[in-house]
Amino acid sequence: MSTSAKNLDPVFQGAGQRVGTEIWRIENFQPAPWPKTEHRKFYSGDSYIILQTTTGKGGSYLYDIHYWIGKDTSQDEAGTAAIKAIELDAALGGRAVQHRELQGHESDMFLSYFKPCIIHLDGGVASGFKKFEEEKFENRLYVCRGKRVVRMKQLPFARSSLNHDDVFILDTESKIYQFNGANSNIQERAKSLEVVQYLKENYHERKCEVAIIDDGKLVAESDSGEFWVLFGGFAPIGKKLASEEDIVLEKAARKLYSITDGQLKLVEGTLFKAMLENNKCYLLDCGGEIHVWVGRVTQLEDRKVACKAAEELIHKENRPKATRINQVTQGCETNSFKYNFHSWPLGTGTGNTAGEEGRGKVAALLKQQGVGVKGSTKNASVNEELPPLLDGGGKVEVWRVNGSAKTPVPTAEIGKFYAGDCYIVLYTYHSVDKKEEYLLACWIGKESIQDEQIMAAQLSDTMWTSMKGRPVQGRVFQGNEPPQFIGLFQPMVILKGGLSTGYKKSLADKSMNDDTYTSDGVALIHVSGTSVHNNKAVQVDAIATSLNSFDCFLLQSGNSLFIWHGNSSNIEQHQWALKIGEFLKSGATLKHVKEGTESSAFWFALGGKQSSSNKKVTSDIIRDPHLYTFTLNHTLLQVAEVFNFSQDDLLTEDMLILDTHAEVFIWIGQSAETKDKHMAFDIGQKYVDLAVRLEGLASHVPLYKVTEGNEPCFFTSYFSWDSAKAVAHGNSFEKKLALLFGATFSERQAIDKSNNGNQSGPTQRASALAALSSAFNPSNSKPKSTKLVRSAQGSQRAAAIAALSSVLTAEQKKAMSESSASKTSSPYSTAAVLVETFQRGTQCSEIGDLIEVQLKRKK
Structure with a gap:
């Protein structure tokens, strides 16, 4: 059945006409434009549609559509987001790749649009939420995971939320603390610093302080006492508990199904591209990832049914929520889809020529069906862009x-x-x-x-x-x-x-x-x-x-x-x-x-006169670079793209592949494994062999090995290169620390590290006790600055009382069971009671009330 342009939502009029990110939120089952100022914030009760527009070969536009489903959104709203994403694709000429994104399980591609992080907020349009900036400031605790894009999740503000394996950010009104678990990844620590910087600049007007707390150090950093006071004092923290975010999606035997009227029919035999008919939709089940393939002459309604079939398969087989769904159109297939087929013939052109031709055919067919296609092609000549040449005169x-x-x-x-x-x-x-x-x-x-x-x-x-x-x-x-x-x-x-x-x-x-x-x-x-x-x-x-x-x-x-x-x-x-x-x-x-x-x-x-050729031989110079991480298991190379990459993604502990289509670079960080460094060209050749099959890369493309600190201009031209970052020393965390917070901060860290090596100075427990005592007896302390005095007398005392009110439950119950005479004759002052309590590491939930009782007695 032909689909008319009238069936497409008018809110998508003009979408995809410029490079960048566009977002719509589902409100009353209709997509509504989401303001640019709100792009980083996603409410758990809502669903969103995100369009990412980039430029491809020849100046044409390439599209990725993501529909994001909040954990508290209704099933109807989630379904609306999926259907509207298909309509948006149709409005763009059927050339987009569609991705389902679930809160807490977002793909690296999706998160890369919002570096350094996205912010999950409670509530949604139906609950009449308040804007993040309008809320009264509350201490917030986040866990940060991810080596290149940060998955940030808010946790209950309690010591039990901490563990030794992750990186945490505690955002308070006057100071932001980064707590590095003893077993946490160095690169996650570095990326979390970018989040700290973002919070400081956007929610503290760059005026708050920053403190780094390293878990497991025998000798405390200068800020650790204040940090532990906010959690009710220093005490051992527990092990990391398994959660849904930790589920590893496992691959399964590939199964291809044809989709007819929403029903799946297994396609038997080895997978070949020729099996895919252009008037049908198919579902490729890879276990942790499901691909929906739609033929270019399929109707819009068939595509909606195919998407629904993928959702039903996950629900029917009780698959993990994190199972990914991607939808591709014939001629616009992704590498992750093509990789599953035994044979995938490439076009005669280089680069993404086949994909570009496919997009044009899809757009033409949708127009025949009556679908209004906007911005299907950006007719721009291919400009010959050349990398900088090396300095002459050498x-x-x-x-x-x-x-x-x-x-x-x-x-x-x-x-x-x-x-x-x-x-x-x-x-x-x-x-x-x-x-x-x-x-x-x-x-x-x-x-x-x-x-x-x-x-x-x-x-x-x-x-x-x-x-x-x-x-x-x-x-x-x-x-x-x-x-x-x-x-x-x-x-x-x-x-x-x-x-x-x-x-x-x-x-x-x-x-x-x-x-x-x-x-x-x-x-x-x-x-x-x-x-x-x-x-x-x-x-x-x-x-x-x-x-x-x-x-x-x-x-x-x-x-x-x-x-x-x-x-x-x-x-x-x-x-x-x-x-x-x-x-x-x-x-x-x-x-x-x-x-x-x-x-x-x-x-x-020349052996005799003949006619010369009048056909011009053209060279196709393409500048569409991609950066990849990789793993090498025996002889099998697996790559994962670093989306929207920047110089910050060149982490010193890694080796990365930069593919510009005209050249391939193997970048080697100074702290990369020595055994991997010696295999750089072997790894590069394995990548070239893979890209030849999937991307039509030239088999004899120039291959380079580049070491950190010695990057040439024809490599750095693919980045917004900052030479200061290139010469920074240390691991990726130490480099980021120095770049973001300056030499003074790094010098203080070096002193702390030196003290730790000398095993001198206060322990973290002692530092916490001293800070606690200072909070309740400010006259006995001699702060180094006026700012610290105000913090000790005001916010720290209030924060300590608030934090302590939710801990040490057992201690208070024990105290309430004692005789009133015993309580009255207790020789302890309020601060002394707290110090002794923390030294024992015991817990009590209503310690705030106990504090107030003690203060009244003093009066």
Whole structure:
């Protein structure tokens, strides 16, 4: 049944017309725009629709739609969010990937839109909630989990909420405390600091103090006493208790179902792409993740039924709430979907060409169905974006691999590369800050033998190690040279044949003729470059059909050298051709030939006259980078994308993969595992093999190994790079601490660490007792600052009373059971009673009342 544009909600009019995040909240079963100022806040009683718009190849828009379900939202509202998400997809041309997000189980992709965190709030539109800022400030305790995106959950403000395995943030009116469990992850500590900074800037007007409390330290930090007073005193904390958030979604045997009228029918056999019919919907069950695939000619109502079928499967089989549901449209499949199929043929184009074509077909079909498609394509030309080139004027050294050794290439010959050989290139230059930098790369010719390819890698590794790992190390393959590599040579020429003994021997073994370039034979050189980044010239077959009207060619015939200008070539190409001619045959007489004016001698050298090609060869330069974490189990590489990545995601304990489609980088943090560092290129090649199958990545894409602190400009250009972050020392937590809160804070931490190492100074228990005593007997303490005095006399005393009123239950009951005479004659002052109570570590719930009784007696 055809679906009319009238059936689509008008609130989505104009959606997806700009890059960024748009949110709608379900109110009275209708989507209502959610203000930009509220984007980070999600109420547990509500459901939301989130649209993330990004730009893809060619300037077209790419969409991800998430529908977020609060833990207290009604089933009807949750269903409305799912249905409206499908309608929004239809309004966008059926090109979006849809994701179901449950409170507390949000995906990394979803959380990345709201870095450093999202804030879960109680209530919702139906309960008449108050705005977060309007509420009276209350101490809030959060647990923070996640190495790259923080999952922040509010917990009851009680010592029993703490444990040794997580990172906690206690947000009070005058100070924010970060409590690092003794067993917590260093990277989680670092990411939690970003949350602390966010809270300070947005809810405290940057005026509050920040304190770091490290669990398990024998010697206390200067702020630990105040921290423990808020929890009723120092006492041992319990173990982490299992919760729904800790459930690990397990993979199961993949099952493919076709969906007809909401009913699932199992599709038997090995999974192939050809099984998916474009007029049907399918459900791919992977256990912890369910994919709904919709054919591009399916009706809108069929898509809604398919989504409902996935929800019913989870409910029927009592699956964990965290089970993910993703919906993709034919032609717009994600890698996580395609990976489950035995065979997934790729289109002939590079990058995401197949996906772009699929999106166009879907949009056209939806228009035929009467669905109004908004912003289906952003017609923009592809601009050739190039990475920064390395600083010119450096020193270039080149060695040709010959057997098990490397032979220096004479200076006059640097720039000539033979397809049968392998080379090692070392470029030494100075960066902007005068620091000496290096690029160490081995170039692999297409016709080189495998033994010399392996030897080139080994010799390059030896040089890299001898230089203490400072160089950026790369592997560059003939035909895929990146701009910054080509730019080192003025000019760069790739010639046929080879000079190494290994290559010569391989030809003899195969009884093949040696066609290695010589300066007195016949050779045709194709010149297509116009600038320093693409000035590569390549020797081609010396026949007339190799000529192209858009480029220039050098024809060498004995002592004669012709420069042939195609009718559509430009002056820059003419100049490069002249430079290359001088480089190859210095002092030779150059004969300029324009297409159509060739002499008989010219055609004779090419074996006879034939028509040249008028088809322009274009290079597809794509700048759509993706950052990945990875795990390597035996030989199986599994990758997970770091969405909306930034420099902050380069954590020193990790190794990461940056794929720009034109190049692949393996970034190695200083504190990464040593055994993993040595496998960098093996890991990189495994990733390339995977991306070739799923993304159509070139199999011989340039591959680099980059170490932390030695990132080149053509790597840092993919980040908003801050050099101060790059030179910070320590683990990821210590680096973040210094960057966010300054050297003074770090110096204090260093003193605390030194004290801990010397086993001198007060313990955390003693520090808590001292702070408690100070809170109730301010005249006996001598604070270091006026600010601290006010805190001790006012907020700390009140906070201590409030916190203590909910702890130590057993102690009060015991006290109430004693005789009144015994109580009256007690020699203890209020503070002394509390100190003794904390020393015993016992608990009492109404200690606040006990305090008030003691104060009245004193009066």
